[in-house]
Amino acid sequence: MTKRLEGKVAFITGAARGQGRAHAVRLAEEGVKLIAIDLCAQIDTVPYPLATQGDLDETAQLVTDAGGEILAVAADVRDLAALHKAVDAGVERFGRLDGVVANAGIVNYASALELEAQAWLDMMDVNLTGVFWTIKAALPHIVAGGRGGSIVMTSSVAGLRGIPNTAHYVTAKTGLVGLMRALAVELGPYGIRVNTIHPGSVNTPMLQNEASYDLFLPGRENPTYEDFARINQAINVLPMPWAEASNISDAVAFLLSDEARVITGAALPADSGMSVHW
Numbered sequence: 001m002t003k004r005l006e007g008k009v010a011f012i013t014g015a016a017r018g019q020g021r022a023h024a025v026r027l028a029e030e031g032v033k034l035i036a037i038d039l040c041a042q043i044d045t046v047p048y049p050l051a052t053q054g055d056l057d058e059t060a061q062l063v064t065d066a067g068g069e070i071l072a073v074a075a076d077v078r079d080l081a082a083l084h085k086a087v088d089a090g091v092e093r094f095g096r097l098d099g100v101v102a103n104a105g106i107v108n109y110a111s112a113l114e115l116e117a118q119a120w121l122d123m124m125d126v127n128l129t130g131v132f133w134t135i136k137a138a139l140p141h142i143v144a145g146g147r148g149g150s151i152v153m154t155s156s157v158a159g160l161r162g163i164p165n166t167a168h169y170v171t172a173k174t175g176l177v178g179l180m181r182a183l184a185v186e187l188g189p190y191g192i193r194v195n196t197i198h199p200g201s202v203n204t205p206m207l208q209n210e211a212s213y214d215l216f217l218p219g220r221e222n223p224t225y226e227d228f229a230r231i232n233q234a235i236n237v238l239p240m241p242w243a244e245a246s247n248i249s250d251a252v253a254f255l256l257s258d259e260a261r262v263i264t265g266a267a268l269p270a271d272s273g274m275s276v277h278w
Contacts, residue, residue: 004257006031009094011087011138013037013077013130014104016051018204019154021059022245023101023252028068030253035090035097036060037083038104040074043126045119046106048209069094077104077130083137097141099256102131103154107206109165109215120168127172132179139187148191150256153180155196157271165215173198177267184265193264195255200271201232201242237273 010027014020016038024036040053053074060072071090075082091097105127108119131153142149158166159173176196184194201207208225216231217223232241251270254260269275 003029003031004259005253008098008256009033009035009090009096010099010101010256011035011037011090011097011134012101012103013134014051014154015059015072016040016056017059018051018206019199019202019245019248020101020103021055021062022249023103024059024070025062025066025068026246026249026253027101027256028063028066028070030257032068032099032256033094034063034068034070034072035087035094036063036070036072037075037077037086039076041076043106043122045108045116045122047108047211048205050106077134078125080133080137083133087137087141091141096145096147097138098145098147098149100135100138100142100149100151101154101252101256102134102151104130104134105154105156105206107166107169109211111165112167115168123168123172127169128175128179131176135183139192142192143190149193150260151183151187151192151194152252152255153194153196155180155198155267157198157200157269157274159196160198160267160269160271160275180267181265188264193255193260195260195263195266195268197248197251197255198267198269198271198275199243199248200236200269200274202248203242203244207242235274235277236271237277240272243270243272 015024015036038056063070073086075086153176155176156173158170180196213223229241
């Protein structure tokens with residue numbers, strides 16, 4: 001690794017597992033010191049197990065093994081006070097804050113006719129409001145540093161196109177694009193860049209679970225990993241059923257780096273072509 005981000009400090013949410021863990025490890029390899037949080041609890045409307053404290057501890061160990069430094073805290077992106085507490089503690093420890101990776105998110109599935117109110121509210125609270133709270137907690141420190149910075153929000157291919165049975169998810173992820181554009185204009189004078197990244201299918205527990213299999217393979221008894229891979233391949237342009245989390249980490253590291261110094265207000269697809277598939 002060239003450690004092109006040596007000396008920088010970043011705040012990352014949803015770090016216990018999946019994309020968040022991959023981003024944390026990759027950024028540590030690039031020289032970033034990390035303030036990392038995850039809920040480490042279950043949300044009733046989420047149909048798959050969420051990450052645990054043990055998962056967050058494992059991420060912290062992986063970061064340490066990669067030669068990085070990390071402050072890992074169990075905190076809820078829906079709780080602004082908890083986010084302020086975590087970020088403040090991290091800045092006190094590391095002395096600065098340069099970037100944000102607002103990655104925490106959930107998904108569940110239902111038609112608009114069947115979508116329950118609590119599922120809608122949880123989706124908005126975590127995937128949209130939680131991203132804004134994450135940024136709001138971090139911004140005072142980034143601005144005070146006077147060095148500029150970079151904010152990356154994890155949206156989705158669902159922020160670029162319509163997907164059935166996910167009206168609440170599509171709404172939240174599309175809302176991030178509007179938030180990104182507004183903040184890019186507002187924060188540009190501070191030298192702070194703001195972008196969204198839009199993964200398609202990624203090989204994490206958020207994708208590989210029974211609820212996803214039921215959505216993509218309705219009525220199929222005992223669907224297999226291979227069955228699911230064939231369906232996902234059919235909706236991608238590139239010859240792969242899904243990305244690995246580390247593939248998305250490449251894009252995140254780029255957007256945080258000086259190599260992206262003139263990129264702001266951009267919605268970057270990282271979706272194997274799913275958003276343009278006819």
